Amino acid sequence: MTAIQSRPGAPWVGQGIDRVDGPHKVTGTAPYASDVTMAGMLHAVVVTSTIAAGTITKIDTSALLTLPGVRAVFTHENFPRLNTPPVIPFGDTPVAPLQDGRIAFHGQEIALVVADTPQQATEAARLVEVVYAPEPALLDPADGRPEPLSYLPDTHRGDTEAGWAIADVRVGASYRTAENTNNPLGLMGCVAAWDGDHLEMHDTTQWPIALRQTLAAVFGVPESGVRVHVPYLGGGFGAGLNQWAYKLLAAGAARALGRPVKLMLTRPQMFRLVGHRPDSEHQVRLGAARDGTLTMIEHRATSLSSLDHPAVGLLTAGTPQVYACPNVATVERTVRLNRRYPASMRAPGEAEGNWALETALDELAYELGMDPLELRLRNVSSVVHPPSGLPWSSNALVECCKVGAEVFGWSRRDPRPSSMREDGLLIGWGMAAAFYGAYLAMSRARVTVYADGTAAVRAAATDIGTGTYTVITQLAADLLGLSPHQVDFQLGDSDLPAAAQSGGSGLASSLSNAVIDAVTHLHGELLDLVGEGSPLYGLRPDDVVCRDGALCRRDDPATQESIADLLAGQGLLEASGDGRVRLPDPATAGMCHAGGFGARYVEVAIDPMIGRLRVRRVVSVTDAGRVLNPKLARSQILGATVGGIGMALFEETLTDPDTGRVANGTFGDYLLAVSADVPDVEVIFVGEPDRFTPAGTKGVGEIGLVGVPAAIGNAVFHATGRRLRSLPITVDQLVM
Amino acid sequence: MKTTRSTAPAPTTQDEYTVDVFTVVNGAPVQWRIDTRTTLLEALRDSSGLTGTKRGCDQGACGACTVHVDGARVLSCLMLAAQADGRQVTTVEGLVGEEGQLHPMQEAFVRHDAFQCGFCTPGQLMSAVCLLREGRAGSDAEIREYMSGNLCRCGAYDNIVAAVREAAGGGA
């Protein structure tokens, strides 16, 4: 960090200040897309298919147009023709909607009803009559063809068969995870309004710039004329990364009708139209020497995906990264079916892959007669990144494991299954290690200082609840020598400098990098205003800092010029610096850019007679590099822990085997963890600022989920002696 | 507070699918002339512009739409607006004091970071305020049980419990 702190309370980075947007959220005044209304706005409701494969032969909508308030019914026969959506890495746009009568999955968008009120549109949508020519649907994974993933090749290091042959102890088993649906509490949707070729959209995207790019391409208008607003959104967990069809439907309808159109999905549609974590199957084989040293790791995994949309994958991406095993192989495939689109969901792939690998390691520990913690410590490669041979830019996994064990009291664990009992309950203690890969994406940011001493930071980022508003405000306050209340961070508007998505746990790192760069450029802009007689004249941007409304010599802060005076001298009211992400070249950096690491310790209590499981304790230790705001970072880990509990014990989106219909697509049938399911979670951060990024951050949004399911499953084994390899672990699996 | 009571619907003034509703929202009398199908949630948001109350499922299963009707917490998505006729409704907008000061529960939520995306927050707050009134903040377990009708997908439960505990006077 380059800032010199001066204001009382500084440095702000590292302090657990309250969320700057908190007052808006607790008073109900934070504007979400669903809260937007416009003059003349119409309401649209999506109609979805009731078969999984085939074509629409007839869709009669004429009667609907006579219903009160109904303005239009769009089908593939009359919806505007759309250009093919552009390819956007990690956020692919599904096939453009209503372009033909083909059905690729049950629940697909087949019509759009637009009416004066939501009630009228909803009722008319229910009455749309469709005749299909059904075709046999590919629904059973066993009938599908496993395909490799273009962006995730098989990996090999060493010779796994040789590693298997020399192993003293071997384990191998299959593991499964269920389909989970992101289900942010905020229903996704948008308001679209056109003015000539200009399109304005209020949406629930996690990536305003990608949406702008998509809308411009699909509708054949200049990107400069498309503006996306998302100052707030009701969560996303990955569901807001893709440019889903509903956005194109709303924009197309609004253009055709010449009126603003609001389209909010229903909760059942949230299970079908905005992605999910796909089902996955894993085969893991591990070999180890008698002392626990791993001799081989093999991880084969398959996820399910849809016909028109590739899998998200990444099930095996983390497997070669953590342990210093000479012989490692990963093989990943996907099977395309007539099913709804998968997409990213909090720690995509890694959550599932870690479940398989860290459960297998627990099995290996028991085969070895070794403490599961000891097995991890023996094999963690804490200095060198095993696949590249380069040193990690940071890695505190060993510390995570040790601190967690200490706080949890792991040394008091009797390793024998079913050995710990309390009031008729079986107590189980389990642990797992966690890793989440580093991700950074191009971001820009603009930092502006004003004559009145305040400042603004602007970037087209989003805050999905992770705290972007707050942490960037803190960072900018330190860089500008101001207090957070003097800094206004404006985001959620695609007209602002382009920023990365809220995804991959990379936004804070990317954006802070751009903000640091922007402040350097601001220094240059201000130095440009300095007169020849000034003691600052001729200095370079790195030689100065901003502080209390003055531009100061970095090495002699008393030598300074008032920024207000500098601006006034040139008749200016403000000065800005634009910045972008600047990173060391990975090829020459001489280190491997590390992601987050963690260790999860869990205590479960099981009533074996009735299969009742309660998570009683969680200790979650994370190395996330520099923690910009410990209060908000802790919240991220807490929330991810709740997500991990849900994945382990409750969440499973079920599909009718015969029809491909989502069988439990409501909050009454698909269970999220509730307050009563969650214990007081102990959250601990360890480690040092990462060396690879200027801010030293590694991301906290996803790592907290990774490892929780495996730690729970391992605790279940310790409690019961029963190795459950399929998530979720439910009552019927636990009765003994 | 004086309330008026209508005999709905009023067939002479509108067609038979329209209803007039007189209610008191956050202390102020309100009249809605609405489609009979309109839920209390929709009337608050669409007719009165009180968009603090959120729609998370519209099926009575998430709690985001929780408001108080005659002092009791209810799900506004499962109540017809017509059923609120003559009743006192309080929404999250009504928690703020007359000078704009935050309710102690709102302050506690901010201090304890009892939310992330903020979407479930109005419903959580309305539940939490009632929970204290119901006398159900005696222990963390009790708070958790009686707050379980409000889903938080961001998983802020521990912080919500801490905020409620503090607002209940049990300290931070």
Added chain:
Amino acid sequence: MRAFVYDCPDAVDEAVASVAADPQAAFLAGGTTQLDLMKDGVWTPDRLVDISRLPLRGILVESQQLKVGALTTMEQLAAEPVVAQRLMFVREALLAGATVQLRNMATIGGNLLQRTRCRYFRDPTVSACNRRSPDSGCAAVDGVARMHAVLGVDERCIALHASDVAVPLLAVDSTVLVSGPTGQRRVPLSEFWVRADEGPSIENVLGHGDLITEIDVPLLPNGWRSGYLKVRDRASYEFALTSAAVALQMDGDMIADLRIALGGVGSVPWRAREAEEMLRGTHVDPVRFEQAGRAVMASAFTVPGTAFKVDLAVRTLSRQLLTMTEATP
């Protein structure tokens, strides 16, 4: 939701007459099931007669029974002190039955009439549902069925009656008072519901225009103890996988008398009379408890998704019998 005329009468007779006169009319009370079904398009009345303002709210405590107005909310009944003293399992079932918000809205009368949670029943795009449309088939039997019934069902319909409080109310032989077009009548709960295997499209004995006005709930005699055990995945806010309502009177270590009903297993709340008979007058014996449970579940009809419920129900009952026989009154 289909458009409807909304009516809000002031008197029971007026409400009954209003519905009776219009085949497409229906009563609306707390709305927690009804509005959900209307939004799903499963239930499409043309006229809603809102009874929520009728004078049917409140609890009259008599020496041997409670007279519970049909519009009394779940929360109100749970808060009644006599319920905690003499009908603990009713209180426990109420508190476990729904969230506070739902309990503030849902009425006791409406709770008895709640419709099944079966997702095939609740999705009108699923054509095979004998409960919705007679002789159309049952998609649940071959579908995803975890939250479905195993007693009082067959291959025509496996819909579950998901009420919690109905289970102990049935166990104590409650009766409902019904006002209808032809006058008033009293129906014991044991004769109120119609099992799915006796006709999947008929759920209870009420005719069009019949309105439950009161539920009479006998109090357990002094010296009895009772409890409700609900087994579910989540710790709160979920329908039962299985549940057991047990009330009993001990005489030393002998069960002098008892009442048992089970939830989460039947197309109707399930009175376990076989188990009561097997255990009445016997000593506390876990083996016998399990045998009694097995006897109740002997007639179970299962599909792959519900097979686990047979064993789980036996365990749930056994556990609750153990808890109740060990407890102090």
